Amino acid sequence: MNDTTSTPPTGLADRSTTPVDGPQPDIVQPIIAETPNGQANIRRADIALPGRFRRFVAHPFVLMLIGTAIVVAAWIGTSIAAHFSGLTRGPILLIGAAIVSIVTILAYRGFVRFVERGGDGTLPFASAAASGAGYGTLAGLAIFASAALAVTAFGGLTVAGVSWRIGDLSQMAGIAILAGVTEEILFRGVLFRFIERMGGSIVALVITSGLFGFAHIMNPDATLLAAIAITVEAGLLLAAIYMLTRNLWVAIGLHAGWNFTQGYIFSLPVSGGGAPDGLLLTQRSGPEWLTGGPFGLEASLVTLCVTTAFGLAILWLAVRRGRLVPMRGARAAQDALMAQTKL
Template sequence: MKKKVYGKELRQRGRKLSAWSSFWRFPIVWMIAGAVGIILIDTVFRQLTAQAEGAVSLIFTLVMGFLAILVYKLTLTFLARRSTPEISGQRAGTEAILGVLTGTIFITGSVLIIAALGGYSFQWASSADPSTVLISSVKPALEGAVIEELIFRGLMFQAMDTWGGKPLSLAVTSLFFGASHLGNTGATVWSAFAIVLEAGVLLGAAFLWRRNLWFTMGLHLAWNTMEGLLGIPVSGHAAAGLFTVKMNGDALLTGGDFGLEGSIVPVAISLLFSVPMLIAGARKRRVDPGKPSALK
């Protein structure tokens, strides 16, 4: 009799453990759990960096990035029970550098076109300290690149992919990414829509193409850093750059108070980048449809 009771208790415990495991493996659950963990780390380190200066604040940001990536990996490994090739250390440096180069070309090209059309004029800010400007540009750019890419192109993209495939993932992450910038200074419905296309779609396409978060982080980092160094507002956030920027003409060309992201020019250029990336990503999936990866 005791053996039967004990066996029944074991089966009940097994069912409870199975139900608990299934709960955490539900895409929305592990997506939210991971995002909360990453946001908590970001919040804590924002307080620390606010009290630090110079290189110390940059070191705090690097530590924050490491811990956020660790939370992401633990979430996918132990809750979602998925592999994480998108954040693998292999080729991390190469992918990040390629992303930085892509982001630099994208922003430089957009700025040059707007300047050629008379929208921007630059004057060297003689009072600016280059090292201070560099740190003040890189620190928030690095923070945004790591946190936003882990949450949007990492957690949310893969959770939505589980439900409805990559087209749904691209659409949902792009829309949420645009909406997340609505509270920024100078934001409008147009600027949010522009973010959906030029950032949400571009970064999502980059992720599908490279299957790699290091690439999208590098692209994102270069994007915001270049704007900061040039003195252009970064999605509504003022930048103390190496140049003083004068904007001339319609906000549709210059982006107005919201900055470059509110301009029609990077929206158009981003589509020129995104379409080939999406095509390359689709071809890669067809070539290797059976690859055992969360990103296949």
């Protein structure tokens, strides 16, 4: 029987007493082997690789790609399942939209916690969720109503009466919630945050606004001018409200409130498609630059001017309150800003 108290072979030093140059990651056990001259050898590549991999994954561009893939997969995958389950037609569309929205939120939260290893990703589960979404919804209602009133003042929109039927209430609520949650998580929660982390707020504003407008070019009745209008008015407005509040719930509420007001209250097409059966019986008349044409009031020059004015005002407030991240030192500045505005 071998003596378990015998000393180790000559030349193989005790790990606990052998100094090792450089930091060692706590998740990796160094590989120690005896060299021909009897000295302990640690293969540095076996130590450095995990650290390099972590740094690679932690890069904002890589995190942006991973986050986009996770959010889109959750969004599209659940939408397909809801479609084949019959949850995308009629009044029960609201149920399907709620399921898709919840799954997308959980997927985003999971990405932030387990991949990004950050905080709540500006989407907290607390009283801030209800208050943020509520304030955002009211803001969306007020801003679109202001644009609609301006178009009415120019003679492009008239209200013929009021329909007290429920109509497309549940469908429009479902569509508004779904668009608000999924699009804001993707465009502001993932794309804007990580582009801002790499190049600052203005770069993120320009890029995500362009992407947001381009994403609507495939909508029914969409034109290049309609996509440009979405880029300028909605891209600016939604990014500005996010920068000011640093709370995705506010942007989600504003987006949903805008869509619901446009579709259900004013019975107008929401980014293209047919006009829903809403509360107000409205009629549009006049040139397309005023009415927006088949795409809806979002493509109206008047709506563009009114909404852009609101967006610039909110952006001005964000600048005054120091909520923009500069291009130089963007990572550190964003971290400091998020810590300052953490809810």
